[in-house]
Amino acid sequence: MADVTMRIWRGDAEGGDFQEYTIAQNEGEVVLDVIHRIQATEAPDLACRWNCKAGKCGSCSAEINGKPRLMCMTRMDELPEGTVTVAPMRTFPIIRDLVTDVSFNFAMAERIPAVLPPPMPEGGYRMFQEDVERGQEFRKCIECFLCQDVCHVIRDHEDNKHHYAGPRFFIRYAELEMHPLDTNDRRDYVREEMGLGYCNITKCCTEVCPEHIKITDNAIIPLKERAVDAHYDPIAWLGRKIRNGSKRSAAEAGVQPAP
């Protein structure tokens, strides 16, 4: 097979630039294979984050020819002929080379009010497949943060990171909202504190999701509807008053008690 030229961003928080490496290719390789070979030969200190190399851990996110993708699931032979450009995710601060500081996401995860099920009955909970399937779609998420990377609300507006959870966490809020057992009501919280309204459903997140989760259609839009209903729908509001809320407020259950 012909050699390929890889144009890889090298640098750190102080700055950097693309460097070119020309290297042999083998049949069936993915971008991460080529990066590894460059590490093992020309550039042992080339920083890239990876773990499973099987599309299951979501560590090796990068922008390949400008598109946010997993390096381990992008075959070289599916890319157009010519130089392949690999850059770090742009939305997060650079640590080194292809590795970015994704701590924003972990900080957002800490702010999610926990799942709060009723006590478990003898013999375990009963839930039905069609009820768990909605949440299961969102629990396929491998936390590669490509959806966060591509979301223009934070990609182009650094300030929004303080009050915008981003698509990865909207699917988490949707999953909890649709969880058959959860009693914790986060609808006001996700609208007021997590910036759900900033999302203007351009579906960029859905396009880049390596797990093919329908982030916008199945999570964000239903979540927006439910959050808006909770706030503005007088009948729903009255219903909640009468039922005295089967779901508790988010603040009451910030930390889940021990079972």
Add this chain to the structure above:
Amino acid sequence: MTEYEHHDYDVLIIGAGGAGLRAAIEAKQRGLSVGIVTKSLLGKAHTVMAEGGIAAAMGNIYAEDNWQVHFRDTMRGGKMLNNYRMAELHAKEAPDRVYELEQWGALFDRTKDGRILQRDFGGHRYARLAHVGDRTGLELIRTLQQKVVSMGTDVFMECKVLQLVHDSAGRIAGAVAYWRPTGEFVTFGAKAVILATGGVGKSWKFTSNSWESTGDGHAMALWAGAELIDMECIQFHPTGMVWPFSVRGLLVTEGVRGDGGVLRNAEGERFMFRYVADMFRAETAESEEEADKWYADHSAGRRPPDLLPRDEVARAINAEVKAGRGSPHGGVFLDIGSRRSAEYIRRRLPSMYHQFMELAGVDITREAMEIGPTCHYIMGGVKVDADTAATRVAGLYAAGEVAGGMHGANRLGGNSLSDLVVFGRRAGVAAADYIDAGSGPADFDEGEVAAAIERALAPFTRESGENPYDIQRDLQDMMQANVGIIRNGPELADALTQLDGTFSERVANLKVTGGRAYNPGWNLATDLPSMITVSKCVTRGAIQREESRGGHTREDFPKASAEFGTFNLAHSVSAGTYDGEFATVRSPLLTMPDELKALLEEAK
């Protein structure tokens, strides 16, 4: 002297996979301060790679299932080399650990009446694996991660522990580590340390393991004075991808066979019927018709031989390839496409569908997969007390793959995820009890810290030296060739000579280029001592175990021997030092109580 930051915790947990996270939850619930250190990001640990399910005798599909049958299956699968008490506790407690995951938000697949669905797997008499499609490990780690985060636990991510630190009385007092993003050092003081560092597979060329599986915890425990047992028992999972070459070794879940997939050779023959060992003959189907009936109803026929324990299946595949009946790329065929509907396959095995479609261009709903054995799991590990996960070093505990004994000579599929949560919890309980009893270190040996830091920095100071990647590649090639699935005396002796000689010297003289911040070459340089130490133990064990049993097959000793079935091989290093002399002794198995023996007899 190098400056470094320092943190103090009651319990320090090294590793953030299933066992480490479960231990953390337990220690937090006891009101202790807990620090978790992981060399990757949170939620990326190798646990995410587990596919098929978590084994627990809940009896949701077959009411006749119970802990006694699970215990018996585990012991037989382990070729009776197991720590019986671990197998007993595991079988008894696994159901509670699964139900607990549901309380923390896990969403398992369901039966029609709304209970947790369970699937068939190799070596398990009944459908026993709770699962979520073929991504059960992800569900487990995400559930535990979310629970740990909701409890406000400190997690040190991309922070790699180099060595454990003692107090002046030899008790565990903490650890020394470095931050991968900056290359700066950090020390942790702790009253108790729980190792949950996973496995060792990265020392083999074809493995389902990620870069992390370098045996850090195995090596650190050994250096700190603990013993390692059963290190020769390595599981080669029968079904890893064989093509494209760049993904060779990548796991193909046993769930494919549990859900109806069968193995065929190049002639299309379902060859497993020719490889049924005497131990399993009575319960294994004799014909394709009988095997196929079993899938729908386990009382209508006996189990298909495709679902024998992993060691049996891996050896059979190896033999077929050797006999010239392999697939074009040196494996055999795994066929589910001709046996189940496309819709069923995509629903039950979505990751496998995706993996083959995207990486190999193979549509598994229509074509057979090419598969072959891949280094997957080490049964061996730190010798621990079954009830407490305590090692022989005061204050040091081990749980999950890094601990030995639970699985004997061969692990059954699905028993790993349950192992993580059963013994992760037990390690957390025991560490908390140890601390509550007022035990703990008196001081912190700064000398050990200084020595560990000096060793870690040495590769930067050498004028010249080898690239660590070259050493890693040669080690993987050598271990694959000499200490692989089928072994013999001369090749093992050659392996040990190389490990004690050239490899140890090369690692002592390697050179790292670049800076300390997020330098993968340096990180590998700090992994290599662990990889060499672990490889030495595996090889020494393999030389001394002159028989074939489970994940240890000697072509010069092809049968199991009654004598060798009475002990584990236990490794230690003299005076618990880093570069001491290795010693390997016979450590007798625990004596099983009569009522448990009876369970094994009844089932014959």
